[in-house]
Amino acid sequence: MELNAHIPAGPLSEKWDNHKFNSKLVNPANRRKFKIIIVGTGLAGASASATLAEQGYQVQTFCIQDSPRRAHSIAAQGGINAAKCYQTDGDSVHRLFYDTIKGGDFRSREANVYRLAQVSNSIIDQCVAQGVPFAREYGGTMANRSFGGAQVSRTFYARGQTGQQLLLGAYSALSRQIHAGRVTMYNRREMMEIVLVDGKARGIITRNIITGEIEKYSADMVLLATGGYGNAYFLSTNAMASNVTAAWRAHKKGAGFANPSFVQIHPTCIPVHGDYQSKLTLMSESLRNDGRVWVPKDVNDKRHPRDIPDAARDYYLENKYPSFGNLVPRDVASRNAKEQCDLGKGVGSTKLAVYLDFADAIKRDGQETILKKYGNLFQMYEKITDSSPLQEPMMIYPAVHYTMGGLWVDYNLMTTIPGLFALGECNFSDHGANRLGASALMQGLADGYFVISTSVANYLGTNSLKAVSTDDVAFKEARQEVENRISKLLKNSSDGPTGKVTVDEIHKEVGKLLWDNCGMARNKQGLEAALAKLPALKDKFWNSVYIPGDMKEINQSLERAGRVADFLEFAEIMVRDALAREESCGCHLREESQTEENEAKRDDANFSHVSVWEHKGEGVEPVMHKEQLVFENVTPSQRSYK
Amino acid sequence: MSDIDLNLQIWRQKKSDSPGAFETYALDKISTEMSFLEMLDVLNEKLTKQGLDPVAFDHDCREGICGMCGTVVNGVAHGPEKEVTLCQLHMRNFKDGDTLVIEPFRSRAFPIRKDLLIDRSAFDRIIQSGGYVSVNTGGTPDGNAIPIPAQTAELAMDAAACIGCGACVASCPNGAAMLFTSAKVSQLCLLPQGQTERKQRALDMVATMDKEGFGNCTNERECEAVCPKSISIRNIARLNREYLMAALSEG
Ligand SMILES: Cc1cc2nc3c(=O)[nH]c(=O)nc-3n(C[C@H](O)[C@H](O)[C@H](O)COP(=O)(O)OP(=O)(O)OC[C@H]3O[C@@H](n4cnc5c(N)ncnc54)[C@H](O)[C@@H]3O)c2cc1C
Numbered sequence: 001m002e003l004n005a006h007i008p009a010g011p012l013s014e015k016w017d018n019h020k021f022n023s024k025l026v027n028p029a030n031r032r033k034f035k036i037i038i039v040g041t042g043l044a045g046a047s048a049s050a051t052l053a054e055q056g057y058q059v060q061t062f063c064i065q066d067s068p069r070r071a072h073s074i075a076a077q078g079g080i081n082a083a084k085c086y087q088t089d090g091d092s093v094h095r096l097f098y099d100t101i102k103g104g105d106f107r108s109r110e111a112n113v114y115r116l117a118q119v120s121n122s123i124i125d126q127c128v129a130q131g132v133p134f135a136r137e138y139g140g141t142m143a144n145r146s147f148g149g150a151q152v153s154r155t156f157y158a159r160g161q162t163g164q165q166l167l168l169g170a171y172s173a174l175s176r177q178i179h180a181g182r183v184t185m186y187n188r189r190e191m192m193e194i195v196l197v198d199g200k201a202r203g204i205i206t207r208n209i210i211t212g213e214i215e216k217y218s219a220d221m222v223l224l225a226t227g228g229y230g231n232a233y234f235l236s237t238n239a240m241a242s243n244v245t246a247a248w249r250a251h252k253k254g255a256g257f258a259n260p261s262f263v264q265i266h267p268t269c270i271p272v273h274g275d276y277q278s279k280l281t282l283m284s285e286s287l288r289n290d291g292r293v294w295v296p297k298d299v300n301d302k303r304h305p306r307d308i309p310d311a312a313r314d315y316y317l318e319n320k321y322p323s324f325g326n327l328v329p330r331d332v333a334s335r336n337a338k339e340q341c342d343l344g345k346g347v348g349s350t351k352l353a354v355y356l357d358f359a360d361a362i363k364r365d366g367q368e369t370i371l372k373k374y375g376n377l378f379q380m381y382e383k384i385t386d387s388s389p390l391q392e393p394m395m396i397y398p399a400v401h402y403t404m405g406g407l408w409v410d411y412n413l414m415t416t417i418p419g420l421f422a423l424g425e426c427n428f429s430d431h432g433a434n435r436l437g438a439s440a441l442m443q444g445l446a447d448g449y450f451v452i453s454t455s456v457a458n459y460l461g462t463n464s465l466k467a468v469s470t471d472d473v474a475f476k477e478a479r480q481e482v483e484n485r486i487s488k489l490l491k492n493s494s495d496g497p498t499g500k501v502t503v504d505e506i507h508k509e510v511g512k513l514l515w516d517n518c519g520m521a522r523n524k525q526g527l528e529a530a531l532a533k534l535p536a537l538k539d540k541f542w543n544s545v546y547i548p549g550d551m552k553e554i555n556q557s558l559e560r561a562g563r564v565a566d567f568l569e570f571a572e573i574m575v576r577d578a579l580a581r582e583e584s585c586g587c588h589l590r591e592e593s594q595t596e597e598n599e600a601k602r603d604d605a606n607f608s609h610v611s612v613w614e615h616k617g618e619g620v621e622p623v624m625h626k627e628q629l630v631f632e633n634v635t636p637s638q639r640s641y642k
Numbered sequence: 643m644s645d646i647d648l649n650l651q652i653w654r655q656k657k658s659d660s661p662g663a664f665e666t667y668a669l670d671k672i673s674t675e676m677s678f679l680e681m682l683d684v685l686n687e688k689l690t691k692q693g694l695d696p697v698a699f700d701h702d703c704r705e706g707i708c709g710m711c712g713t714v715v716n717g718v719a720h721g722p723e724k725e726v727t728l729c730q731l732h733m734r735n736f737k738d739g740d741t742l743v744i745e746p747f748r749s750r751a752f753p754i755r756k757d758l759l760i761d762r763s764a765f766d767r768i769i770q771s772g773g774y775v776s777v778n779t780g781g782t783p784d785g786n787a788i789p790i791p792a793q794t795a796e797l798a799m800d801a802a803a804c805i806g807c808g809a810c811v812a813s814c815p816n817g818a819a820m821l822f823t824s825a826k827v828s829q830l831c832l833l834p835q836g837q838t839e840r841k842q843r844a845l846d847m848v849a850t851m852d853k854e855g856f857g858n859c860t861n862e863r864e865c866e867a868v869c870p871k872s873i874s875i876r877n878i879a880r881l882n883r884e885y886l887m888a889a890l891s892e893g
């Protein structure tokens with residue numbers, strides 16, 4: 001597997017402009033001759049679909065949900081970053097670049113991150129022009145808030161529904177192109193396989209979720225914008241249909257998978273309360289602007305939080321990290337919450353929670369101001385827990401939230417399969433070992449609105465592609481593979497459920513295995529144990545999973561089974577990746593590699609690389625390749641937020 | 643926290659064109675901390691283990707924002723609690739021994755696909771006919787070059803908060819989609835960005851609404867009462883004004 005990142009020459013700040021100038025173009029009149037498949041309608045997929053269709057390409061777009069507007073991006077709450085420096089607080093493209101590289105613990109590519117910071121401002125302008133109702137100051141200018149890992153106020157927001165409003169903006173642009181006939185939209189389709197012709201990505205196989213039909217689609221290139229794989233853990237803040245299937249199918253056909261073990265555990269989620277629980281709810285990071293995190297100093301302090309005086313509370317983030325306080329990056333906040341709970345200081349019935357307290361902020365700014373900022377979040381919290389954050393502190397605990405790992409892509413966002421591109425959360429490109437808050441929305445829209453069209457034109461302009469149709473043998477074979485796989489999934493089910501397991505039972509089991517051994521803190525022993533247990537779990541799934549119904553109808557158990565089958569295979573490279581990386585960095589804490597103060601200790605001499613996994617065939621050990629990271633503009637330092 | 647026993651009557655229908663009927667299921671020891679959809683998960687695990695077909699229902703985010711979930715519970719879209727979607731409804735709203743009648747959102751324009759799962763693509767087609775500002779990617783002015791008073795931004799946001807779940811349609815005696823359509827028209831007509839296409843947008847979106855088979859609004863206000871996002875019927879008044887102004891200046 002060859003890993004050439006194709007980073008353009010020249011000084012960092014000129015690379016993107018140079019690259020755009022040196023890339024091939026496709027004449028506007030010729031664009032309609034090219035067909036592009038886009039899988040996913042989150043921020044990345046919807047923005048790419050709209051933009052490429054506006055430019056004149058023929059676009060076919062696919063999503064699992066009943067409408068493109070319901071992609072998981074809709075759930076993002078807090079905001080989107082940009083280097084506008086509207087607050088004159090010292091922000092700049094370079095600072096956003098630096099914060100993102102540092103936040104990612106120096107495990108991302110300089111050139112990609114710099115480009116992200118460069119295009120960030122255009123994203124805000126684009127969204128405003130679409131009518132996204134961002135928060136405004138009384139004078140009519142745009143409002144900002146602060147997010148973790150930054151000392152400037154650069155986050156733009158629309159109440160606590162920023163993802164919804166940005167996605168509806170992209171969805172409206174997409175809808176306009178659907179209306180114009182330039183995008184054909186396929187809802188309720190699940191991509192099951194990627195089709196290669198002469199080694200190039202030329203199409204996909206999908207399952208029509210309503211009819212169960214296995215369908216073939218061909219094109220000149222394929223763009224995946226299928227989101228993250230956090231649901232491998234069963235419990236996460238992701239939407240229920242989020243999956244690794246599209247990326248995993250691509251991986252098995254030759255796309256390298258980068259840093260699969262880099263998973264972000266978000267510090268502020270509503271704690272787990274029962275084994276029937278189906279998902280975890282995020283409480284936006286923006287709450288840490290005004291909420292203070294604490295636990296009782298005394299392990300045995302059973303008093304109601306209101307009755308515990310200040311002197312008996314440990315505001316551990318403020319005490320340990322005076323300069324960032326409650327706004328340390330997510331990995332640091334999560335790890336510290338776990339540490340407090342491991343020390344027995346956790347609160348609530350499960351002792352797996354810490355307080356996030358708004359009493360001081362309410363005293364300082366008044367209830368009305370606090371409600372204006374966080375009203376909908378407080379309401380959401382109260383609906384779920386039956387407790388009001390105005391009356392008593394919230395209880396929070398970390399939960400799986402975002403996956404920095406993803407398909408390996410070069411500077412053009414192309415995977416190791418020619419003609420297959422990955423955008424948004426499903427690639428690995430910009431966040432290194434930890435993503436800063438409000439940067440995923442920025443990346444998804446950067447990729448879709450402002451980056452991909454250059455790559456598309458350059459790819460089409462430099463490759464002469466032969467005509468293919470879905471009648472070609474490659475399509476027939478790929479469809480057959482998908483059908484065989486579904487038959488195999490259903491093979492245990494003809495004689496009823498007795499003695500069988502359900503899809504969810506296996507999903508919960510693999511999820512717990514990952515959470516316990518490949519979660520917030522990892523060590524060699526635990527990872528090796530998990531790796532040893534995975535094959536048996538996989539066998540149990542394939543030999544005894546019971547799936548009611550058949551394939552030619554709406555069958556939600558079958559849909560979940562296909563995704564769980566892929567999570568089970570994927571879990572293996574996650575664990576292998578965590579095992580191979582014997583350093584700590586960002587979200588990846590190897591207990592063997594910590595500083596004296598228990599902070600993550602990087603090992604730049606040995607691990608300053610992206611680990612990229614190559615599939616070598618069923619039952620064969622995957623191989624890891626390295627893309628060495630080169631830092632010419634920043635000096636990797638031990639991160640300090642003290 | 644406590645456990646309750648429930649008697650469920652759920653609409654079962656195999657396909658769009660097959661006849662449907664209510665089936666009864668007893669479900670015991672449901673924790674009141676559960677969400678409504680988690681209760682359905684428990685039922686489905688139980689049915690699966692009995693070799694029966696689980697109940698199909700739509701859901702995704704499970705935090706009240708994607709608009710994918712929704713059924714009618716005891717006659718009320720999204721159930722008895724105000725301002726929540728079905729996925730945010732918790733079982734503490736019910737009592738031991740309660741009977742819950744659960745059926746899909748019903749409307750001529752929303753065909754049932756299976757059990758509680760419906761087709762709401764008519765909503766997409768309404769948006770496609772004009773629910774946007776026609777700007778291409780790139781070449782847009784600086785965000786602060788379009789100043790918008792905070793109050794206007796807030797009003798636009800109130801309307802933009804619609805999640806497109808369809809509860810409004812299911813609750814309207816006429817099956818009207820006025821609340822949904824007016825929310826988008828309002829958002830864009832309140833903002834300076836939406837002015838250029840203001841008239842055409844109102845005309846086109848209303849025309850599509852009619853074509854898709856949604857009914858007329860007769861001010862029943864049922865839509866506002868069930869809307870999980872508290873979209874106000876003032877938006878409908880605004881749409882009516884927009885439409886009238888556009889139609890008059892056309893003619
Ligand atoms: C609760 C929550 C809050 C968040 N808040 C913020 C925030 O405030 N700021 C921020 O920057 N980031 C935030 N994030 C992260 C951010 O929302 C996501 O990283 C981002 O939206 C991902 O966008 P995407 O376009 O890559 O993918 P998604 O939005 O996940 O879209 C994936 C798309 O792919 C489709 N798809 C997937 N698999 C298949 C398949 N096999 N076949 C066909 N289609 C498929 C889906 O249908 C969907 O359309 C948050 C995340 C969560 C979970």
Ligand code: FES
Nearest residue numbers: 702704709711729
């Ligand atoms: S599942 Fe998303 S709103 Fe209920």
